[in-house]
Every structure is written in C-alpha cells, then in structure tokens.
Amino acid sequence: MSYNNQRIAYGNTLVELGKDDPRIVVLDADLGGSTMGKMFEQAYPERHFEMGIAEADMTSVAAGLAQTGKIPFTNSFAAFAAGRAYDQIRQTIAIGKLNVKICGSSSGLSDFGDGATHQCVEDMAIMRAIPNMTVLCPADANETVEAVKAMARMQGPCYIRLNRNDYENVTKEGEPFKIGVPKVLKDGHDVAVFATGYMVGEAMKAAEELEGKISVKVINISTIKPLNAEAVLEAAGDCRAIVTAEEHSVLCGLGSAISEVLCKDPRPIEFVGVQDTFGCSAHNYKELLDYFGLNAEKVKEAVEKMAAY
Amino acid sequence: MGYDRQLINRLENMAKQIRRDIVTCVGVGVAGHIGGSNSSADIVTALYFYKMKHDPSNPQMKERDRFLLSKGHVGILQYSALAESGYFPVEDLKHVKELGFYLQGHPDVIKTPGIEAGTGSLGQGLSIGLGMALGQKLDGLDSKTYVLVGDGEIAEGQIWEAAMAASAFHADNLVAIVDRNRLQANGKVKERFDSGDIIAKFLSFGWNVIEIDGHNMEEILTALDAADEVKGIPTVIVANTVKGKGLSFAENVVGYHNGTLTEDTYRQAMEELA
Numbered sequence: 259m260s261y262n263n264q265r266i267a268y269g270n271t272l273v274e275l276g277k278d279d280p281r282i283v284v285l286d287a288d289l290g291g292s293t294m295g296k297m298f299e300q301a302y303p304e305r306h307f308e309m310g311i312a313e314a315d316m317t318s319v320a321a322g323l324a325q326t327g328k329i330p331f332t333n334s335f336a337a338f339a340a341g342r343a344y345d346q347i348r349q350t351i352a353i354g355k356l357n358v359k360i361c362g363s364s365s366g367l368s369d370f371g372d373g374a375t376h377q378c379v380e381d382m383a384i385m386r387a388i389p390n391m392t393v394l395c396p397a398d399a400n401e402t403v404e405a406v407k408a409m410a411r412m413q414g415p416c417y418i419r420l421n422r423n424d425y426e427n428v429t430k431e432g433e434p435f436k437i438g439v440p441k442v443l444k445d446g447h448d449v450a451v452f453a454t455g456y457m458v459g460e461a462m463k464a465a466e467e468l469e470g471k472i473s474v475k476v477i478n479i480s481t482i483k484p485l486n487a488e489a490v491l492e493a494a495g496d497c498r499a500i501v502t503a504e505e506h507s508v509l510c511g512l513g514s515a516i517s518e519v520l521c522k523d524p525r526p527i528e529f530v531g532v533q534d535t536f537g538c539s540a541h542n543y544k545e546l547l548d549y550f551g552l553n554a555e556k557v558k559e560a561v562e563k564m565a566a567y
Numbered sequence: 568m569g570y571d572r573q574l575i576n577r578l579e580n581m582a583k584q585i586r587r588d589i590v591t592c593v594g595v596g597v598a599g600h601i602g603g604s605n606s607s608a609d610i611v612t613a614l615y616f617y618k619m620k621h622d623p624s625n626p627q628m629k630e631r632d633r634f635l636l637s638k639g640h641v642g643i644l645q646y647s648a649l650a651e652s653g654y655f656p657v658e659d660l661k662h663v664k665e666l667g668f669y670l671q672g673h674p675d676v677i678k679t680p681g682i683e684a685g686t687g688s689l690g691q692g693l694s695i696g697l698g699m700a701l702g703q704k705l706d707g708l709d710s711k712t713y714v715l716v717g718d719g720e721i722a723e724g725q726i727w728e729a730a731m732a733a734s735a736f737h738a739d740n741l742v743a744i745v746d747r748n749r750l751q752a753n754g755k756v757k758e759r760f761d762s763g764d765i766i767a768k769f770l771s772f773g774w775n776v777i778e779i780d781g782h783n784m785e786e787i788l789t790a791l792d793a794a795d796e797v798k799g800i801p802t803v804i805v806a807n808t809v810k811g812k813g814l815s816f817a818e819n820v821v822g823y824h825n826g827t828l829t830e831d832t833y834r835q836a837m838e839e840l841a
Binding site: 348 | 712731
C-alpha cells in the first residue's frame with residue numbers, strides 16, 4: 259500500500275506492526291487525530307494510551323512501559339516530542355538505553371499555519387546531541403513505512419521526524435531500509451547533494467534540471483544518527499564540492515553532521531536550510547518553504563555556486 | 568492489625584543495619600545524601616524485606632513487584648537495601664561513586680542490578696512507575712509498582728501530571744509513598760516552596776490516601792497491606808518522617824541533605840546505630 263503522506267504511512271504502519279506484535283503500544287497527548295495514533299487506537303484500544311495534554315508524563319510513562327518489555331511509540335508534534343520532553347528522554351530513556359520510540363510529527367515548517375511555536379527546526383539538533391539516540395528523518399511516505407518497521411525492530415531509543423503534508427514519493431515503495439545506510443539516489447561527479455526528509459525530493463528536482471550542465475550526485479540521508487562516516491566519505495567520492503539540504507536549522511542538523519565527517523576530507527560545503535531563525539505562519543506549505551528558501555530552485559543555486567569551485 | 572513482634576523486631580534491626588550501610592556508603596570526607604536516605608530508610612526496609620515480591624538471584628523475574636526511587640539522590644539507601652537483599656556484595660557499598668564503579672551517584676539501570684529505571688531529575692519517577700504499573704496490567708500480572716517521592720520533589724509539575732494519569736487509568740497497582748520530612752536542599756519546604764496540604768491534593772486527584780508515621784514499622788506495614796485492598800484507584804502513603812533520622816547530629820539539619828562526615832561524626836554515627 260502506497261501513501262503520499264508520512265503521517266498516514268506512520269499510522270498505518272503502526273497498525274500493521276501491532277497486528278503481529280502485542281508488545282507494540284502507542285501513546286498520544288491529545289494529538290492522536292493529527293499524529294495518526296488514532297488509527298492504532300481504533301485497531302487496538304487496549305494498547306493505546308491517551309495521556310492527555312502532558313507530554314512529559316507521556317514520555318516517562320513510555321519509559322516505564324518499555325521496562326516491562328513493551329515497545330512504546332510516543333507521538334506528538336516535534337516541538338513537544340523533542341522539546342518539551344527533552345529531559346524525560348535524556349534522563350531515563352537515553353541514559354538507560356530504553357526501548358522507546360519517539361515520533362516528532364509535524365516537524366520542520368510543515369505545520370505551516372501554526373507559526374514558530376509549532377514549527378520545530380531544531381529537533382534533529384536536540385536529539386542528535388543525546389548519546390545512545392538514533393535519529394531518523396525519512397524522505398517520504400514510502401520510506402516512512404520501512405523506517406518505522408526498522409525502528410520497531412531495533413533495540414534502544416529512536417527518534418523519527420515526520421512531515422505533516424502530502425507530497426509525492428521520491429523513493430520506491432517497499433524498498434529495503436537499513437538504519438545507518440545512506441542511499442545514492444542519483445549518481446554524479448561534480449557536486450554531491452546530501453539531503454534529508456522533504457528536501458530529498460527537491461534535491462532530485464534540482465539535479466534533474468541541471469542535467470547536461472552540472473553532474474549532480476544526490477544522497478538521501480534518512481539516518482541522521484548514527485551517521486555512517488565511511489559511507490558519507492565514499493558517497494562524496496571525488497565530487498569537488500558539497501551541498502546539504504534540510505528542512506531544519508542549518509545549525510547542528512544534517513549540514514553540521516555531514517561537515518563533521520567531511521572535515522576529514524575537506525571541500526567547500528553550502529548549507530540549504532533554515533538560517534538560524536524561527537518559522538512563522540503562512541496560508542500554505544509551499545509559500546512558507548519558498549519564504550525560507552527551501553525548494554529545488556535554492557538547491558540548484560547552491561549547486562551552481564559550488565560547481566564554480 | 569497486629570503484626571508478629573518478631574517480624575517487627577527483625578525489620579527494625581534491618582532498618583538499623585541499612586542506616587549503618589548508608590553511613591558506610593557516605594564514608595568520610597565525601598558528600599552524600601545522608602538526610603533523605605535516613606528519613607526513607609524504614610519505608611524502604613519494609614518494601615524490600617517484607618512487602619515486595621522480588622528475587623535477588625533473578626532481578627528480571629516477570630512477576631516481581633517493582634520499586635522506583637523517584638528521589639534518586641538517595642541512591643545509597645536503595646543500594647544498601649539491594650546489597651542486604653543479596654543483589655550484590657555489601658562490601659561494595661564502600662566504593663559508591665568511585666570512578667568507573669557500578670554504584671553511581673544516582674541509580675543507573677544499566678550499571679546496577681535491581682534498578683528498574685534511572686532516576687535523578689526529580690519529578691519523573693511517578694510517571695515511570697505508572698508506565699510499569701500499566702505494563703504489569705497489560706501482562707495480566709498481579710504485581711505492584713511502588714514509587715518513593717520526596718515532599719520537596721512534588722513541586723515538580725510532572726508529579727501532578729502523573730497523579731492525574733494514574734487516576735484516569737485506575738492504576739490500583741501503583742502505590743506512591745511521599746517521604747514528608749519537611750526539608751528540601753535549601754531549607755524548610757514550608758518556607759522555601761510550600762507544597763501545601765498534600766493529603767487534600769492527592770484526594771482531589773482521586774487517590775486513596777493513607778497518612779502514617781514513616782518511622783513506625785507497624786504503621787508502615789499496615790499501610791502497605793491496606794493498599795492491596797483498594798480497587799480502581801491508586802494509593803499514596805504520606806509518611807511523616809524526620810530527615811537524618813537515627814543520627815542525632817543530622818536530624819532535621821538542612822546541611823545534611825548532601826552532607827559530609829568527618830572521622831568524628833562517622834564514628835558517632837556508627838555508635839548511635841550500633
């Protein structure tokens with residue numbers, strides 16, 4: 259079954275996982291209608307916990323459930339899942355390597371209407387800084403299905419960030435997914451674009467538009483942590499410059515993670531992302547992305563600039 | 568309810584032994600949480616040596632009752648109870664907080680056998696305990712989860728999130744124990760940040776409330792047993808205690824929240840607990 263929305267893919271995948279595995283439990287904080295935790299609630303009401311508008315409690319309760327052998331998924335908007343519950347995640351889940359899965363829904367700018375309070379452009383930064391944490395950011399709905407299955411299979415804490423809106427898939431349905439393995443979606447030898455989440459599709463569009471002029475390699479980094487340094491170095495190959503693209507602050511997200519690796523084999527890097535600022539409200543997603551320079555056109559400009567090196 | 572005098576004697580002696588172990592953990596010249604360990608010592612003794620189903624040779628036994636130290640800074644109290652139960656050697660208590668050792672300043676679920684979850688950032692243990700209680704219910708177990716919280720700690724808002732949630736989920740297998748020693752790190756709870764009428768607060772959150780003298784072993788056992796009889800709502804035992812109990816120089820002294828023993832006070836402590 260193919261979806262064109264990460265939340266829908268997530269909700270359906272949880273239901274599918276829950277069918278065969280009674281250890282799967284799901285917790286929501288009054289946003290189940292948006293996170294799609296409601297789908298699990300409808301399918302397995304006895305294994306869904308409505309924790310009220312209390313994300314800190316929800317997160318610690320999940321820790322307790324994990325310690326009785328359950329595989330809890332906690333859902334909220336990324337701003338609350340990663341932000342409000344940071345201390346609960348750090349103290350009990352991450353230090354103890356507990357088997358809790360945290361879903362940061364409506365991440366990045368994807369909750370376009372709600373403005374800065376709800377648009378989390380720093381969740382990957384927060385989660386990446388925590389030892390023992392795995393951080394996933396799938397490119398699209400297809401990859402979300404496989405990523406959620408992989409996070410349920412792995413042992414230990416894992417954060418996944420998901421987009422709120424509908425958009426076209428750039429990866430294939432049912433493609434095998436392994437945590438920590440970057441995927442080259444398009445080969446090239448001038449400039450390598452490392453992209454994550456929604457920006458993977460924009461990077462692909464940019465690469466196609468530049469076809470014949472600049473040879474652009476596009477790499478999908480859907481595991482932000484652990485970042486496979488060897489694979490990143492190999493993917494960068496002999497490209498003479500690098501572009502990173504993420505719907506996240508350019509500080510401490512994908513761009514920083516890639517830089518931390520490529521400083522061992524240095525070459526110029528341009529960062530496409532939110533430039534250390536908060537989001538704001540807009541009437542539609544595309545308009546907001548354009549305002550913050552998160553589109554194929556900006557990736558293209560960055561590639562052209564870097565190709566001049 | 569009457570308890571066998573021998574049982575009470577045995578538990579009182581164990582509580583005294585645990586207080587000696589606490590002093591051993593702290594040692595001389597290194598700060599340790601003496602005050603709050605001693606105020607909770609009788610309660611924790613009753614849990615480990617009377618009330619809880621647990622097996623030191625099989626810490627992961629599925630049917631076990633669980634204990635969470637939400638006031639994680641008194642880890643040395645839990646280590647003493649675990650060591651005396653047989654989870655690890657009593658001699659190891661001398662090495663608490665040594666670099667690289669398995670007995671950390673706060674409970675560590677990976678490093679130390681018998682610890683159910685890491686605690687230390689205050690206010691989170693009741694939520695973690697609720698998660699365990701819900702897990703026990705999902706597994707159809709007739710097991711309980713006990714959570715010890717401090718009366719200073721309940722300033723943390725998450726305690727009240729958990730209090731609401733435990734009621735909403737009818738978690739009658741969750742028992743909170745508030746160690747009401749009336750002191751926090753920087754002074755009297757009433758003066759620093761008044762936690763008000765704890766009993767009325769928990770009652771209004773839909774809990775069964777039992778108030779006891781937290782140093783009277785018979786009252787502790789009675790309360791723990793009474794909690795078994797309550798169906799449909801969680802129980803909180805509000806235990807009135809004395810911070811530093813058992814050490815004349817430390818009783819009700821704020822400075823012994825995280826205090827240091829000299830060779831003289833160490834010797835005096837051991838003599839008073841002999």
